[in-house]
Amino acid sequence: MVQSKQEKIANKVITVALILLALFCVVPILYILSASLSDEIALTREGYSLIPRGFSLEAYKYILESPKSIISAYGVTILVTLAGTAVSLIVTTMLAYVIARKDFRLGRVFAFMIFFSMLFNGGLVPTYIMVTKYFHLKDSLWALMLPYIILPWHVFLMKGFLSDIPTSLIEAAKIDGAGEIKSFFRIIVPISKPALATVGLFIAFTYWNDWYQSMLYIDSSNINSLQFYLYRIMNNIQYLSTSMQAGNITIDIANLPSETARMALCILAAGPMLIIFPFFQKYFVKGLTVGAVKG
Amino acid sequence: MKKMTKQIVALGLTGLMAVSGLAGCGKAGTTDTNAPSKSGTTNETGSETGSADQGEPISLKWYMAGSGPQADVKTVEAAIDQYLLDTYEMNIDLQIIATDYANYPQKMQMVISSGEEYDICWTSSWNNNYYDNVNKNAFIPLDDLLKENAPELLGSMETSVWDAVKVKGSIYGVPSQQIFPKQNYVVIVKEYADKYGLDVSKVTKLSDLEDFFLQVKKDNPDIYPFAASSNGLLSKHTLAVGLEPIIGLGIPGVFKLGDESLTVYNQFETEEAAQFYDMMHRWVEEGLVRKDAVTVSDNAVPDMKAGKHIAAINATFKPGVEAIESANFGNKEVVFATLSEPYLATDNLVSSLNAISQTSEHPEVAMKFLNLVNTDATLYNLLCFGVEGTHYTVNADGTVTSDDSKGYNPNIDWMLGNQFNALLREGQAPDIWEKTKALNGSAVESKALGFSFDSTPVTNEIASVSAAYDQYGKILETGGADPAQVLPEFREKLKASGADKIIAEMQKQVDEWKSSK
Amino acid sequence: MKNTKLVKKRYKMNWGLFILSLPGLAFLLAYYYLPLFGLIIPFKKMDVEKGIFGSEWSGLDNFKFFFNSPDMWTVTRNTICLNAVFICLTLVLSVIVALGLFELSSRKVKIFQTSLFVPYFISWVVGSYVIYALLSPDMGVIPNFMEKLGMTVPNFYSEPKYWPFILTTSYLWKHVGYNTLIFYATLMGMDTAQHEAASIDGANKLQRIRYICMPHMMPTIVLMGLLMIGKIFYSDFGMFWFLPRNSGILYSATDVIDTYVFRMLRVMGNIGMSSAVGLYQSVVGFILVLVTNLIVKKSNKDYALF
Structure with a gap:
């Protein structure tokens, strides 16, 4: 040009x-x-x-002085992020593809169901009851991984991308005699790489940034996630410096990590994701869909 | 799957344990609470519980706050289990679940509301609210359990203490023995006090320091002599201005010190509070306090360390406070002036309690365990400091040194149990606990000691005034707003939020309590 | 004849697709639908001994505290107005940035995208330190700069009027990178042949944007808008809680439903009361989306959410 x-x-x-x-x-x-x-x-x-x-470098020294917790936190977060993203991406894409198909009978019903769950939830207590009493996931890595497998937001996002797939392409696959499941994995997935990369990235970020599930469900110190490690320290200090404690109790704030150490933790927690980011970017290539149709 | 089988086995066993637990172990402690009865406790019924060694241990789940889970908690739990088995033939499997202070209230709300099984949890008037939990029926009454399973613990504190933690006539939590009374004080960096010839023995109220602060400010324009932060000031200074809050400073309702009639006032309408607000606002204008103090986090400790402040107030003067305050001011020498008598009110006794859950499968064992935690120094120190050599070291003078890098340093002695059994930390004076006990004994008792307010009839109003206090209270206390303009607005808001209804309800309950006494 | 065939085809159950949706629906059921029994919590007086179902019904008692509070209107107004501004500006800005990136070479895009994403990894607690470093009257970078220029420096932490602007900027700072990526990815899926043809026809950049890019992005923009409207009664709690740093005087501009309720229930935590407000937020958001969706459906059926 x-x-x-x-x-x-x-x-x-x-x-x-x-x-x-x-x-x-x-x-x-x-x-x-x-x-x-x-x-x-x-x-x-x-x-x-x-x-x-x-x-x-005092702040970094302070954090790395007892590296045990932070190393295990990194391990937990990386494991949960990798496994969670992989499973979530597949499940999300399948569901999103189904509601993106305009010729599917239950498409709108499913879409409504997903949307409904985005707004209404029973609140935290019932979820807590389900997870701890019925799914028996308390204090396990599953408790960190499973809640984000399906997030309505990601499903709709994916649906938005997949709606772009020309109907002619699906028709062509049908003429070839491939079933829906086969054509999904053989045709739809390969041509949707930019969409998969984008949503996959978002899912990975969700896992990486999560501290809430750790707070609720994890009791052992060795399966805490990195963000929870950071969040705990930050919020604890914030809480102690604003909540009214009973006057006769003195919590020793002087011993808590200094501001510089807290900033160092923030850098350590955010750093890895920023390095990973460019890897995903190679999938953002223009006009993949069309090339596939032509080919 | 493995987990489930384990749970079923545990469930079956708990029934057995509860029965054998009733028979009692550790009954035979001495009444002297300070001497840990290591040898004298092999009890008569030992053979019954003794059979437990072969069986599955009873699991005890204890939720507590702090700075968060400790990396090496498993070692400590194992050491405790072993110690209890060896010394008391108590076969338990202790699980300590520690969350940070900030998330603890929310986590406990989940645990409690979901009906999860656990045994003990830490509760207080300021985090994981004791009264709210009792209203929700989250805890079981302990009166009978204490008599049967924990006579030493029951005897270790005065009846007035137990009365103070009663709600609707029953005890629902075991207070952790420690410094109880409040005594407001001001701390000043000695170097400045000396330089400007300040005689701290003559200081009886905060306003006495104004001239001194002005002199300091004149010579050191970069210094804001008096420290203030987002935590506000008045809650650390209520006794000094002569007020005793009933639920907490943020909720309208105070007694005036020395008022025999126990009339309830709205503190924000009192002259005492108004004067304090005026003074703080003047101090901001004179440069004695930062004008943005309300936004300062960390209780202004970093600023104190950096030498930006040279004086601060706090609620509770106690033995050993010199070391803490000196550390806050970057290890400079400090001097003190107390601004009130040591004073004991109900709120000081519900500041740290351990309660037994409604869902506990074996409350007797939990009670016995709490009894030992509060009376056996070895067990208590295992909880507080971990295992000697692994988590802390003992110095030549008998004090201990511990740090975070060793994997266990919760630093929450006051939450766990009787602090008078605690080993001394490095720098603590040997007579610190003797002195604290003496101070506890010498405190002036509030006329309303033992009265606790049932807030259920005014829940909505309390929610509204809490929000109003957050909006106006702290900024007035730290001088960031002009009281002439903001105080009327604040009072207006409180009225609209139903402050008067709260006051009336409090007065009603106080009167009933008085006449029933 | 042809017509009925088409109808039949549409209404014939497509089992292949149904199977594809099953794993997702299973998770949806487990994590969203089963816990729905919790919707009764706002109507109960919680009693741990009796459990959630056994607790007494309390009617609308748990709703009263919020609806009778003097600040209900202020915080509702703040929530809606600020969120509406956030939604509009985020969409507009992200679309513009995405279009800008689309025009650049891919190497530059990588650097820009990574930079735009940096804030997404900064939690609001840490963010509040940064904003404080910029705005604090004592040592803030901006006040110091203004002083050098000889301007009168306002105390940002005691003047509410600046805060809608500060909050909006902070919100955009954190979220634009994320949303830009969505629109950028949408543009990536566009038919390049169309673009080339237009360019040969002599269409200039703006015309191409208007007639090719925008129509292509429209469904995504509408979708994002709809989803955001559903959450308009909720707010980014961390931002509203941490950025004003407890300066009560700012609350008239910064207090939203979430922070207000949090402060109300801080002293006496009550699960029934907090769930009641959550239900209110959901119901209103739900109605808003239903209405918007209906309007969207009227103008273009394919844009609708369901």
């Missing part, structure tokens, strides 16, 4: 605007990074800056 002069200028404008937006998103994390590398006293005295105040 030949670019006109006008288009070149337009491209420049877009690039500059996006650079500004990217900075807007990235600068705050640079503050966090810099804070995690700062000296604690200097940070409190002078406030945050983009260049660490009195460079110090």
Whole structure:
């Protein structure tokens, strides 16, 4: 394609605007990074800056001093994220494909059912009862993995993508004599790579960022997820510094992790996902669907 | 599948255990609570429970708060199980489930409302609310259990203490013995007190410090002498201004100290509170307090360490407080002035309790276990510090050193049981517990000690005023808003939220309680 | 004749598809439908001894605390208005950014997308430290900068008027990357041949966006909009709770249903009362979506959610 002069200028404008937006998103994390590398006293005295105040690795040393918990937390999170994403992506895609098919009799009924469950839920207590008393999942990795296998939001997102598949393609598969299940795995899945990559990424993020299931269902310290590890420390400090405690009890706040250590934890928790991100991006390729039809 | 079989076996066994448990083990403790009765407890009925060694142990599930699960809790549980088996022939399988303070209320709400089986949980007036749980029938009454299974524990505290934790006539929780009375104080960095010739012995109220603070501010414009944070100030200072909150500072309803008639006031309408708000606002304008104090987290400790503040107030003066405050101020030397008498009210006794669940399959065993936790120092210290050598080390002077990297350092002695049995931490004076006991004994008792308010008739109003307090209370206490303008608005909001109804209900219940006494 | 055949075909049960949907439906049943018995909790006076079903009915008692509270209207207004602004701006901005990215080379896209996603991994607790570092009157980056320029510096933490703006910016900061990726992926699925043909016909960039890209993205935009409307009565609790840092004076602008109820029940936790508010939020959101969906259905059946 030949670019006109006008288009070149337009491209420049877009690039500059996006650079500004990217900075807007990235600068705050640079503050966090810099804070995690700062000296604690200097940070409190002078406030945050983009260049660490009195460079110090004390915060990271503090966290890695007892690496046992953080290593096992990484292990749990990585395992749950990998396994959970794989299963969830398959199950979500199958369900989404079914409701995306306009010729399916129960499509709208199912769509409504999924939507209904997105808004109405029995609340936490009944879910807790089901998970602990009937599914017997308390204190196991399953309790972290299973709740997010089907999230209505992901199903609808996937449905949105799959609705783009031309009907002609499905018809063609039918003429070939392939059954629905076969044509789903042989044709639909391969041509939906960008959709799978996107939703897969979102599912992975859901697992990675989750702390709530750990809080509710995990009692043993060795199956806590990374985010819960971080969240626990952050929120505990926040709670202790705002809730009214009974006056005669003094909880020793001075011993809790310092602000610099908390920032370091945040960096350690977010880092790996940002490295993984570009791997998914190779699946974002233009016009895959069409190529498949033509081929 | 394996888990389920285990559960079925456990269920079958619990029935057996409960029966044998009734027969009682560990009955024969000495009445002297401070001497752990290690040898004298092999009991007469030992053979009955003794048979338990061959069988499956009774599992005891204990929910508690803290900083979160400890990495090496399994080792400690095993050590405790072994110790109980060896010393008391009690065959239990203890499961400690620790959650952080922030998530604990929510987690317990799930556990309790779902009817999950567990045995003991920590509860208090400020986290996992004791009264709310009792209203929900979450706990069982302990009066008879205590008499039968825990006479030493029952005898270790005065009747007035047990009376104070009663709700509707029954005891539902075992208070953890520790410092009970509150005594408000102010702490000042010594270096500044000396430099500006402040005589702390002459300081009796907070306003006495204003001139001193102004001098400090004049010479050090970067310093905000008086520390304030999002936790507010008044809750640490109620006794000093002469008020005794009934449920907590955030809910209208206080007695005035020394008021024999026990009239209930709305604290936010009192002159005492108004004066405090005025003073704080003046201090903000004079630069003695940060103007954005209400947004400061971590109780301003990092700022204190960094030398931005040189004085702070707190609710409870207690032996050993010097070390804590000095650490808060970056290990600088500090001086104190107490601003009130040591004072004991109901709320101070429900600040840390352990209760037995309605769903517990073997409450007798749980009660016996709690008895031992509160009376046997060895067991208690296993819980607090873990295993010697593995989780902590004993220094030459008998104090202990522990740190997080060893895998067990919950640092919640005051939550678990009788703190007077605790080993001394590094830096604690040898006579700390003697002094604390003396302070407990010398406290002025509230005229309403033992009265607890049943909030069920005014639940909706309490919810509304809680929100109103959060909105206005803390910003007024930390001087961030002009009381002339905001206080009337606050009072208006409280009225609209039903503060008067709460006060009337409190007065009614207080009067009934008084006449029944 | 032809017509009836078509109808028959549509109404014939497609068992292959049905089987494909089974695993998903099973999870839906286990995690969403079975726990629905909890919808009775708001109408019960909880008693642990008797269990959820055995507890006494309490009528609408659990709803009263919220509907009688003096702030109910303020927090409902804040919730709806702020969320409406969030929904509109997130959609508009994400679509624009996605279109922008679509025009760029793939290497640049990688860098931009990764940068835009950074905030998604920052929890609001940590976010609140960053915002504080930017805005605190004492050492904040922005107040210091304004001071240098000789402007009068407001105390952001005591003036509610700035907060709708601060909250919106923070919300966009965190969510634009996520939503952009959705629209970008949608554009990826577009027929490139169409684009090339248009370009040969001499259509300029804006025309291509208007006549090719937008119609292609429309179903996704509508879908996202509908889903977001369903949650309009809920809010991102972490953001509203942590960012204003307990500065009560800001509550007139920052308090939403979730934070307000959380504060109300902080002293006396009550599961019945909190479930009651949850039910109210769900019902209203549900009605809103039903209505919007109906409107959408009228204009284009394929865009509708169900």
